[in-house]
Amino acid sequence: xxxxxESFGSLARVFANPSLRRLELAFLGSTMGHWTYxxxxxxxxxxQGGTTAVGxxxxxxxxxxxxxxxxxxxxxDRYRRERVMMATDLVRAGLMVVATVVIATGGSAIVVYAVVxxxxxxxxAFRPAQAALLPGLARTPAELSAANVxxxxxxxxSTFAGPAIGGIVLAFWSVPAVFGxxxxxxxxxxxxxxxxxxxxxxTPDAEGGARPTFFADLREGLGSVVSDKNITTVTAxxxxxxxxxxxVNVFVVLVALxxxxxxxxxxxxxxxxxxxxxxxxxxxxxxxxxxxxxxxxFGIGVALFGLPFLVIGIxxxxxxxxxxxxAVGLGNSIADIAALTLFQRIVPDHMLGRVLxxxxxxLLGAIGVGGLLAPLLIALIGxxxxxxxxxxxxxxxxxxxxxxxxxxxxxxxxxxxxxLLRGVPLFAVLPEHVVEFLSKSSTIVTAAAGETIFREGDxxxxxxxxxxxxxxxxxxxxxxxxxxxxxxxxxDVPRTAAVTAISDVSLVALERDVFVTAVTGHGPANATAEExxxxxxxxxxxxxx
Numbered sequence: 001x002x003x004x005x006e007s008f009g010s011l012a013r014v015f016a017n018p019s020l021r022r023l024e025l026a027f028l029g030s031t032m033g034h035w036t037y038x039x040x041x042x043x044x045x046x047x048q049g050g051t052t053a054v055g056x057x058x059x060x061x062x063x064x065x066x067x068x069x070x071x072x073x074x075x076x077d078r079y080r081r082e083r084v085m086m087a088t089d090l091v092r093a094g095l096m097v098v099a100t101v102v103i104a105t106g107g108s109a110i111v112v113y114a115v116v117x118x119x120x121x122x123x124x125a126f127r128p129a130q131a132a133l134l135p136g137l138a139r140t141p142a143e144l145s146a147a148n149v150x151x152x153x154x155x156x157x158s159t160f161a162g163p164a165i166g167g168i169v170l171a172f173w174s175v176p177a178v179f180g181x182x183x184x185x186x187x188x189x190x191x192x193x194x195x196x197x198x199x200x201x202x203t204p205d206a207e208g209g210a211r212p213t214f215f216a217d218l219r220e221g222l223g224s225v226v227s228d229k230n231i232t233t234v235t236a237x238x239x240x241x242x243x244x245x246x247x248v249n250v251f252v253v254l255v256a257l258x259x260x261x262x263x264x265x266x267x268x269x270x271x272x273x274x275x276x277x278x279x280x281x282x283x284x285x286x287x288x289x290x291x292x293x294x295x296x297x298f299g300i301g302v303a304l305f306g307l308p309f310l311v312i313g314i315x316x317x318x319x320x321x322x323x324x325x326x327a328v329g330l331g332n333s334i335a336d337i338a339a340l341t342l343f344q345r346i347v348p349d350h351m352l353g354r355v356l357x358x359x360x361x362x363l364l365g366a367i368g369v370g371g372l373l374a375p376l377l378i379a380l381i382g383x384x385x386x387x388x389x390x391x392x393x394x395x396x397x398x399x400x401x402x403x404x405x406x407x408x409x410x411x412x413x414x415x416x417x418x419x420l421l422r423g424v425p426l427f428a429v430l431p432e433h434v435v436e437f438l439s440k441s442s443t444i445v446t447a448a449a450g451e452t453i454f455r456e457g458d459x460x461x462x463x464x465x466x467x468x469x470x471x472x473x474x475x476x477x478x479x480x481x482x483x484x485x486x487x488x489x490x491x492d493v494p495r496t497a498a499v500t501a502i503s504d505v506s507l508v509a510l511e512r513d514v515f516v517t518a519v520t521g522h523g524p525a526n527a528t529a530e531e532x533x534x535x536x537x538x539x540x541x542x543x544x545x
Contacts, residue, residue, distance in 0.1 A: 019137045020147055022192045023082075023130065028154040029189030030089060030126050033182050035162025037096070040170055040178030041116060048109045060113065061120045066364035069124040073357020076129035081353065082196045084129040088122050089190035095119045096183035104176040128356035135344045135352075135437055136517075144344060148337045149282045156278060230346065233404045234298065235359060237397055238339050241302050242363040244309075244390050245332065246370020248274070251309065251390070252325065254383050259316050266318070273322045277329025284330065285337035294342040295405035301335030303398040304328075310391025313384045345436070346408065352440075417442060417467075417508060424465055424483045426519060434518050441514045447501040458495045460488025463515040469505030473497050489515055 015021045075084050099115040102108070130151070138144035169178045252274065256266030281301075288297045308324035308331075340356075347355045377386045418439035421427050427435055445464070447453050453464070453471065465483045474497050478484060488495050489512050 015150070017137065017143070019196060020134075020143075022196055023133060023137060024147065024150050024154060026085065026089075026189045026192040026196075027130050027151055028158060029185050029192065030085075030123070030130075031155050031158035032162045032165075033089075033092065033096075033185035033189065034123060035158050036166045036169075036185060037178050037182040039163050039166035040175045043170065044103060044109075044112065044175050060117050062364060062368050064117055065120045065124045066361050066368065068121050069128075069361030069364065070354065070358045072121070072125040073128035073360065074354050075125050076132050076353025076357070077351055081129040081133040082193050085126050085133075086190045086193045088126045088129075089186045089193070091122045092119050093183045093186035093190070095122070096179050096186065100176045100179040100183065103179065104174075124357070124360065128353045128360060131340060131344065131356050132352040135440070136514075145337065145341050146286055148341050148344075149286045152282050152333060152337055153279070156275070156282075230295075230404060230408045231343075231355065233401050234295070234339060234342060234408075235362065237298075237302055237394075237401055238335070238359065239362045239366045240397055241305055241332075241335055241394060242366035243370040243373075244306060244394060246367035246372075247374035247390065248328065250371065250374040250378075251387065254378065255312060255321050255325075255387075258383055260318050260321060262318065270321060270325045273326040274329040277326035277331075278333045279329075280326075281330040281333025282337060285334045288334065288338070294338050294345065295408035298335055298338035298342060299398045299401060299405050301331045301333070301338055303395045304331030305335055306331070306391050306394025306398075308391065309387045310395075313387030313391060316384075342408070345440070347440070420465060420467060420481065420508060423481050426483065426486065430518065438510060438514065438518055442508045442510050445507045445509045447505050447507070449501055449503045451501045453499040453501060453505075453507070454485075454495050455498045456495055460485065460493070460495055461512050462509045463489055463512075464499075464510075465508040467506040467508050470502040471505060472500050472502050477502065486515075486519075490519070 015024070095115050095118055099112050099119075102111050102115070131148075134147050134151075135144055138147055165181070166178050169181050252270045253267055256262050256270050260266055262269075285297065285301070288300070305328055308327045312321050312324045343356060343359065344352065374386065377389070381389070418435055421438055421442070422435050427438065430438075444467070445453075445462075463483060463485045466478060466480050468480060470477050470479045471484070472478075473484060484499060485495075487493070
């Protein structure tokens with residue numbers, strides 16, 4: 001009961017947090033914009049070219065977005081994430097206005113389809129930016145999990161509320177009106193983001209001090225997915241789950257109409273069971289998150305998503321199918337929320353947007369492929385065999401990844417770096433989740449012996465903690481575990497002294513926004529910082545005179 005109470009308390013605190021509340025509502029506006037015009041678009045496409053046109057535009061909405069996601073999501077790591085989200089909202093609103101005018105004036109359907117494709121392409125940058133922004137706004141790990149549950153619930157609401165609103169507008173007005181309403185949703189989302197401030201993403205320097213190029217950032221994001229064993233394993237299993245998820249709608253129809261012969265009502269009831277399970281799964285994921293075993297929870301979700309298909313394929317029964325699809329929805333929500341929270345906690349902040357973009361592209365592609373493969377497999381090996389195969393693959397894959405999940409949960413996010421930061425007096429009094437966020441937001445800077453790290457009078461842009469080596473500041477030596485650079489950041493003045501590397505050094509660097517927000521936003525840490533600044537200014541004054 002204590003865990004349940006804590007979980008629902010975290011969910012309440014999400015909407016009590018003004019920044020999180022605005023971010024969640026902006027996300028709702030964006031997803032409503034994504035779904036509201038689907039009905040109008042389908043009717044328009046059908047009028048232009050029948051069912052073929054409806055199918056083609058459905059593929060065109062999905063495939064280009066899947067391919068573009070890793071590229072566009074890189075923007076979330078190069079610019080302020082709230083601005084990226086606002087820009088995508090405003091561009092999509094403008095595109096919807098164009099579509100409204102073209103349809104209302106009887107313009108070319110090709111132009112409308114091009115606008116729809118562009119709208120979805122631009123939109124893929126929104127979700128990774130939103131998800132990457134959450135860790136900087138959440139005040140505790142539990143609140144981060146609760147924020148993901150809230151976003152998942154709002155997204156589920158928009159998937160049925162959006163088309164429903166679109167259908168009502170279509171019934172009383174017209175197709176252009178549906179597209180016009182869509183533009184309003186995107187404008188509302190953008191309005192909610194005005195004035196929202198969060199720590200900017202860290203931007204590690206490239207060699208020579210220049211900012212990495214767009215394609216260098218993209219390569220780094222793709223490389224992290226491939227080179228980090230833990231990220232690779234979670235991504236691979238999540239993609240496999242998405243592949244099966246792409247076939248779920250086919251399985252619903254298959255079970256209801258072919259295996260159970262329940263008619264269209266059976267399709268409705270099984271779909272409802274799927275939705276109810278997904279809704280309940282969000283709250284189950286929130287309770288599980290209090291255990292602090294996100295990787296294990298993700299594995300549970302994936303296995304629970306797959307196993308019911310095995311049972312349904314063996315035991316052909318309406319009650320079994322209802323319970324089974326409810327369990328599929330339950331497992332899907334647990335896996336989705338645990339995976340997203342896990343990525344937010346183990347991926348360094350400066351590349352989080354890119355990694356989430358790569359992930360979104362893989363998931364979208366896998367869902368599309370799954371939808372295409374399901375009918376082929378049913379034709380080749382039969383309905384029951386296809387269900388059984390889907391029910392075996394995911395639990396078996398989860399078992400193979402069990403050791404990796406245990407390792408991820410045991411290590412947590414960047415343990416060595418977090419321990420280093422925790423040893424700095426400024427950070428020793430900070431809550432665990434804040435130190436964890438600082439660790440994830442930090443970057444590594446190296447300097448050779450004799451190299452000047454910064455000069456007196458330079459603008460203050462970073463706080464540094466020495467990971468390895470020694471530096472000299474006004475004749476004094478600073479070694480591993482010691483920090484410097486806080487005076488310029490906290491007093492908003494130029495650097496008060498030069499810092500030179502005595503030996504080759506490795507430094508953990510925190511950007512100004514991240515450092516100042518963490519330290520000044522916590523009373524004891526702010527007091528410690530003021531004492532340290534006063535002490536250092538006092539001790540350095542004789543040396544400066």
